[in-house]
């Protein structure tokens with residue numbers, strides 16, 4: 001009897017102990033995975049068919065809502081691609097292919113502009129025409145601002161890679177593309193005026209747009225022309241107007257382009273808000289009020305809303321890296337990348353690989369472009385970590401894709417960018433995968449052609465991060481969880 005009881009107790013103890021042991025090891029394993037991986041649900045990466053607006057915060061600063069131009073939040077109804085983005089999976093994939101194609105042309109034009117600058121630097125710049133090259137494609141996020149008196153609201157794509165702010169203007173002397181908002185009519189505004197072509201202001205256009213300004217024969221109005229990498233362009237009068245950011249933040253005499261001949265893939269928006277580094281950019285024109293500080297958070301998906309805020313006072317969890325001097329002289333904001341970590345795996349790429357071509361952060365480039373050596377190292381580490389998941393076909397520039405449709409949730413290795421100044425930027429899961437469709441989730445990075453090409457930290461990788469541009473203090477900050 002006693003021995004029976006003993007063995008019974010022994011069994012109970014034994015099973016308790018073993019149960020406990022396996023339970024414990026499972027917990028440790030998951031702890032470890034959670035430490036180095038994101039546990040992701042596919043549905044969280046897919047935009048829903050309706051827009052989720054954030055709860056109103058108590059933020060007193062000038063803050064605008066940021067929308068993705070393709071998605072249920074945008075309401076840019078003239079945009080064909082947007083119309084059924086979620087209703088029809090094929091149309092959706094087409095939209096993504098188109099977005100990635102445009103992205104490639106933006107990257108090409110950025111590379112061209114920067115390499116032309118290098119050539120200008122190398123040779124004697126005085127002996128060359130002052131034409132730094134046309135730039136940029138079109139970007140994907142927009143905000144709404146008021147222009148004129150009385151003010152008219154306009155949706156403008158914001159772009160840290162360009163300087164001139166412009167909008168389409170009546171009477172659209174040559175052509176205007178379709179936009180959602182009524183086209184701005186300067187004759188209906190009491191605060192509009194032309195800049196004259198003899199003024200110093202007019203000559204600033206050369207550096208800001210890459211084109212020398214023109215002059216209207218009759219009124220001596222200053223004429224700007226800016227073209228973008230994908231054969232989009234705007235030509236019109238360089239003008240001054242009252243710009244309203246918020247009821248308390250109104251700027252008189254804001255310099256902008258009043259476009260009479262406009263063409264391109266601006267997705268139903270009315271034009272562009274230039275947040276680059278040149279003196280005519282919005283950042284510089286509003287420096288007295290906002291002290292050259294702005295910050296944004298790009299939403300996780302096209303069905304959520306981010307923000308673009310002007311002025312200081314960001315959240316405390318932001319860590320700053322110096323704005324790099326590599327891209328000095330251009331519109332772009334340079335950063336210094338020191339290394340990349342995938343999971344626990346620090347990639348065997350050195351800081352000098354990134355410094356060869358330099359690196360910029362850009363709100364308008366979608367997919368981050370890396371030196372080919374860094375990309376293949378990142379891709380290999382990522383593929384290894386994802387080896388248990390079925391792969392899917394390539395999409396445009398994205399060559400590492402998975403079919404995750406059979407998983408309720410899955411693990412994606414964390415990716416961290418180490419920047420100068422001891423700043424580690426851990427990407428959100430939304431910043432690692434580009435979801436083309438339920439059956440196609442791709443590593444959202446691509447390789448440049450050459451290790452000497454500029455590295456571009458794109459907008460997918462910036463999703464949900466609070467990114468602070470403190471241009472006065474020459475630093476850029478990153479914080480996690482800025483928006484959803």
Ligand SMILES: *[C@@H]1O[C@H](CO)[C@@H](O)[C@H](O)[C@H]1NC(C)=O
Pocket residue numbers: 192193194216218219220221237
């Ligand atoms: C600006 O210049 C254009 C082109 O010469 C002219 O048609 C327009 O009337 C001018 N507007 C103002 C307010 O002077």
